[in-house]
Amino acid sequence: MLRQLLLGLSRSRRAQAWLMKSPPIRRAAYRFVAGEALDEAIAVVRTLNEQGISATLDHLGENTQTRQAALQAAQEYLKILAAIHQNNLNSHISLKLTQMGLDLDEDLCFESVKQIIARAQQYKNFVRIDMESSAYTDRTLKLYERLRGEGYENVGVVIQSYLYRSRQDVERLIQMGANVRLCKGAYAEPPAVAFPSRRAVNENYLRLLELLWSAPAQERGTYVAIATHDEKIMEWAKRFALAHGIAKDRFEFQMLYGIRRDLQTALTQSGYRVRVYVSYGREWYPYFMRRLAERPANLFFLARHLFRK
Ligand code: FDA
Numbered sequence: 001m002l003r004q005l006l007l008g009l010s011r012s013r014r015a016q017a018w019l020m021k022s023p024p025i026r027r028a029a030y031r032f033v034a035g036e037a038l039d040e041a042i043a044v045v046r047t048l049n050e051q052g053i054s055a056t057l058d059h060l061g062e063n064t065q066t067r068q069a070a071l072q073a074a075q076e077y078l079k080i081l082a083a084i085h086q087n088n089l090n091s092h093i094s095l096k097l098t099q100m101g102l103d104l105d106e107d108l109c110f111e112s113v114k115q116i117i118a119r120a121q122q123y124k125n126f127v128r129i130d131m132e133s134s135a136y137t138d139r140t141l142k143l144y145e146r147l148r149g150e151g152y153e154n155v156g157v158v159i160q161s162y163l164y165r166s167r168q169d170v171e172r173l174i175q176m177g178a179n180v181r182l183c184k185g186a187y188a189e190p191p192a193v194a195f196p197s198r199r200a201v202n203e204n205y206l207r208l209l210e211l212l213w214s215a216p217a218q219e220r221g222t223y224v225a226i227a228t229h230d231e232k233i234m235e236w237a238k239r240f241a242l243a244h245g246i247a248k249d250r251f252e253f254q255m256l257y258g259i260r261r262d263l264q265t266a267l268t269q270s271g272y273r274v275r276v277y278v279s280y281g282r283e284w285y286p287y288f289m290r291r292l293a294e295r296p297a298n299l300f301f302l303a304r305h306l307f308r309k
Contacts, residue, residue, distance in 0.1 A: 003293045007188035010289030020285050028305040029288040032258040033060070034280040038076075041280035042083055044257065045091045048276050052268045055091040056128055056254070057084070060281035061099040067108060070101030074112035078119055085123045093120065094128040094277060097140055110143055117152050124154075126179075128225075131158035133187040134194070141169060148176055156225070160185030161205035162194040170211050177220035181254060182208055183227040186290045205233055213246055225275065227254040229263065238272075248272055256291070 009015045019025050034044040038059075045055040057080050064070045077095055084091045095116065100109045117127050131140060144157045156179030159166050163185065173180055184201050185194065195201050205228070211217065212224045226237050234253065241251065252273035255264055268274045279287055292298045 002296045002299075004188055006289055006293035006296075010286045010293065011188075016285045022306075024305040025288075025302070026284075028302045029284045031301070032256065032279070032288060032291045033284045034257060034278050036280065036282050038080060038083055038280065041278055042087055042089070044278050044280075045084075045089050046087065048278070049090050051265065052274075053264055054252075054273070054275045055089070055278050056094045056275055057091050058094045058130070058277060058279040059099075060279050060283040060287055062096045062132065062283070062286060063098045063103060064101055065104075067101060067104055070099070070104060070108060070112065073099045074116060077116045081116070081119050081123055081125060084125065091278075092126040092128060092275070094130050096130045096132055097136065097143060098132055102136065102139060102143075106139065106143075110146065113143065114147065114150070114152070117147060117155050121152065121154050126154045126156065128156050128158065128181060131160055131183075131185075134163060134189050137163065137165070137169075141172075144178075145176070148178075155179075156181060156223075158183060158227075159208060160194075161208055162189060162201045164193060164195065166204065166208055167211070170208050174212070174214075174217040174220060174222050177222055179223045179225070180212060181225040181227045182212065184230075186294065202230070202233065205230075206236060209233075209237060210240070213240065213244065213251075218246070218250070224251045225254045226251060227277075229255055229260045231263065234263070234267070259291075 034041040041057055045057065048055050059073065059076045059080060061073050064073060077093055080093055097109055097113070100112045102109045120127050129140060129144060131137065141157065144155065147155050157173065158181040159170055161182065161184050182205065184205060195204060209224065209226065212222055228234065248271055252275050253267050254275045254277060257276050257278045264274050264276060292302065
């Protein structure tokens with residue numbers, strides 16, 4: 001119930017306009033966001049790199065409403081790539097197709113993403129296309145296939161274990177030897193498309209991971225990023241990898257900035273690859289609301305900010 005309410009609020013432009021003005025809410029949001037400016041995000045990535053942790057940089061923004069804003073978002077990503085290169089940082093980038101204008105014009109979106117991937121290729125860098133709500137799953141995977149069809153290898157996608165369709169999508173991605181980030185899924189989805197129970201989502205996560213680690217997937221060069229803060233899943237993954245001879249450099253764990261830093265450090269110290277998703281920018285509202293929805297206990301943390309002078 002609370003999750004649905006918070007996810008509903010995350011899509012409300014009215015609530016956004018009102019809540020974004022509140023200084024305590026802004027302060028609370030910055031637990032999960034590196035700052036408003038690229039420089040601040042670069043400083044966070046540098047600190048992570050010093051601890052042996054890699055990053056993926058996300059410039060906040062989604063469901064862009066004008067072509068100009070979509071083109072600006074693409075320009076910002078070119079700046080990020082240049083900054084990563086100039087600062088010699090270990091960081092990929094993650095972007096959302098609706099930020100690049102998917103709602104407005106699919107070709108505009110494709111051309112922008114292609115430009116970013118081509119630039120990343122020059123820098124020997126990698127671009128992850130985040131997965132948004134189920135309304136975009138087909139279009140996102142199609143665009144990914146189109147990019148691969150044009151010969152780009154330095155691009156990956158995301159699969160959400162809460163969707164019933166994900167098994168089929170994973171099977172197709174394995175044929176392509178894809179680089180897949182596996183997560184549970186962060187949007188409000190109806191039971192017609194997504195498992196309603198957490199238990200089913202978690203079980204499906206393990207089944208999908210097994211598939212991504214199957215012998216045919218390994219032969220085709222499939223690479224998996226295990227994006228979760230769920231310790232049980234991490235422990236399962238570690239045991240499975242060990243039992244099946246999957247080397248530590250054939251996968252990585254991914255976590256979000258501001259969440260479970262203890263686990264980020266512990267995994268790194270045990271020799272696992274860890275990448276942290278670092279978001280920055282002014283459009284923090286929907287991102288922050290999804291983080292609240294994932295863990296309603298975060299509301300207490302928000303309340304502390306609200307009542308603190
Ligand atoms: P779960 O929700 O079961 O939480 C397990 C534990 O993790 C909690 O008990 C708590 O300790 C901690 N935790 C989880 N979320 C927290 C939070 N918000 N605040 C504090 N603690 C928290 N989704 C999507 O739909 N598309 C995408 O492209 C991505 N991309 C992505 C990248 C990366 C690197 C990560 C880690 C996650 C995503 N996600 C995503 C989000 C993902 O789908 C999911 O909503 C969150 O990761 C929360 O689920 P967990 O797997 O962490 O487990």
